[in-house]
Amino acid sequence: MSTFSIIGGGIAGASIAYHLAKANHQVTVYDRLDKGQATSASAGIICPWVSQRRNKKWFRLVQEGARYYPEFIKELEEWTGLSTDFRRNGAICLFKDDHIQQLAYERISAKQEGSPEMGDVRKLSKAEVKEMHPHLTDTYPAVFVEGGGQIKGESLLTALKKGILLHNGKWLEQDISPRDCEGTVIYTAGAWAREYHQHPMVRHQRAELLHLKINGELPDGETPVVMGLGPMYIVETAANQFAIGTTHEDTEDYSITPSRDNLNYLHGEAERYFPDTPIEDQFISVGLRPFTRDSLPYIGHTEDGIFIVNGLGSTGLTCGPVIGREVAAFLNGKETKLNLEDYAY
Numbered sequence: 001m002s003t004f005s006i007i008g009g010g011i012a013g014a015s016i017a018y019h020l021a022k023a024n025h026q027v028t029v030y031d032r033l034d035k036g037q038a039t040s041a042s043a044g045i046i047c048p049w050v051s052q053r054r055n056k057k058w059f060r061l062v063q064e065g066a067r068y069y070p071e072f073i074k075e076l077e078e079w080t081g082l083s084t085d086f087r088r089n090g091a092i093c094l095f096k097d098d099h100i101q102q103l104a105y106e107r108i109s110a111k112q113e114g115s116p117e118m119g120d121v122r123k124l125s126k127a128e129v130k131e132m133h134p135h136l137t138d139t140y141p142a143v144f145v146e147g148g149g150q151i152k153g154e155s156l157l158t159a160l161k162k163g164i165l166l167h168n169g170k171w172l173e174q175d176i177s178p179r180d181c182e183g184t185v186i187y188t189a190g191a192w193a194r195e196y197h198q199h200p201m202v203r204h205q206r207a208e209l210l211h212l213k214i215n216g217e218l219p220d221g222e223t224p225v226v227m228g229l230g231p232m233y234i235v236e237t238a239a240n241q242f243a244i245g246t247t248h249e250d251t252e253d254y255s256i257t258p259s260r261d262n263l264n265y266l267h268g269e270a271e272r273y274f275p276d277t278p279i280e281d282q283f284i285s286v287g288l289r290p291f292t293r294d295s296l297p298y299i300g301h302t303e304d305g306i307f308i309v310n311g312l313g314s315t316g317l318t319c320g321p322v323i324g325r326e327v328a329a330f331l332n333g334k335e336t337k338l339n340l341e342d343y344a345y
């Protein structure tokens with residue numbers, strides 16, 4: 001049994017701590033609940049196969065992340081008796097016209113062979129989009145990916161925390177420096193990493209999501225995740241309630257005050273995607289997304305012996321659980337499924 005101190009209780013730290021505690025190590029998580037924590041502000045979409053990003057190291061990580069999700073969630077929910085609000089209702093990916101839809105269909109379905117967890121991939125006509133998601137605009141054709149899903153970051157963290165405590169770990173709500181920790185230090189401080197460690201260089205983006213209510217008839221059942229045009233996406237958060245986002249703002253500051261311009265922009269986008277029904281804005285949530293210089297997560301030891309995991313970027317909820325599994329295996333001296341060298345630049 002070894003002793004681990006984990007600084008940061010977002011998905012990176014909580015998942016690593018959970019997997020280490022499960023392997024009977026002595027684990028303490030320190031989390032100071034910074035406002036703007038990315039994990040609880042996240043939209044929680046788990047659908048990495050539709051991205052146009054070509055980086056193979058990134059894709060291997062998120063592909064394995066999406067593959068691990070169902071098994072990880074089942075075990076966590078059974079162990080804790082808590083729901084993580086994970087659901088797989090598929091993803092509707094909208095495209096500007098039929099030509100782009102066809103190209104996207106070919107690109108996305110080509111990934112099916114190596115990713116059976118994607119399930120069925122098929123083209124949807126504008127009418128079929130409307131049938132599947134009655135509130136949504138019928139302006140765009142789509143590609144449907146059956147395996148797409150979503151999770152609530154906050155519910156996931158609550159379950160992980162309970163899971164860690166039930167495995168005799170500790171979770172302390174306090175600020176701490178790596179210098180003051182016992183045992184092996186794992187530094188997973190998200191956007192705040194530079195306070196105590198300069199390597200790797202972590203920068204962050206402010207990202208805003210507009211939460212809204214729609215005053216229309218309730219659709220039958222839960223709606224799929226919607227991947228809109230460009231960076232826009234929509235997730236259902238409760239019956240007739242949705243979150244739409246996101247904005248991307250490189251910044252040095254840590255303010256989480258919503259901006260009026262972003263509210264107007266996101267409200268305009270909501271009207272574009274839900275054109276037939278009145279929209280009631282509820283609130284804006286703001287999160288600080290951590291990135292490294294090549295937008296790949298950093299996973300590895302630094303020269304001073306600290307183990308750092310950071311820069312999970314815009315797919316951190318997707319890869320967080322599998323990073324926890326892999327890092328715990330690595331620190332236990334066991335074989336990992338992914339080559340962690342790929343993420344230690």
Ligand SMILES: Cc1cc2nc3c(=O)[nH]c(=O)nc-3n(C[C@H](O)[C@H](O)[C@H](O)COP(=O)(O)OP(=O)(O)OC[C@H]3O[C@@H](n4cnc5c(N)ncnc54)[C@H](O)[C@@H]3O)c2cc1C
Nearest residue numbers: 008010011012032034038039043045190287315316317318
């Ligand atoms: C608006 C938004 C939407 C997103 N949507 C998606 C999505 O749809 N799908 C997806 O896969 N990913 C998504 N992401 C990305 C994902 O949320 C992040 O990559 C991930 O949550 C980062 O997790 P983390 O643990 O590294 O950092 P965080 O979740 O930010 O956690 C870091 C924690 O460390 C704590 N901390 C820092 N320093 C100290 C210290 N010295 N002592 C104690 N505690 C400390 C902080 O208080 C904080 O709680 C989204 C992110 C945002 C912001």
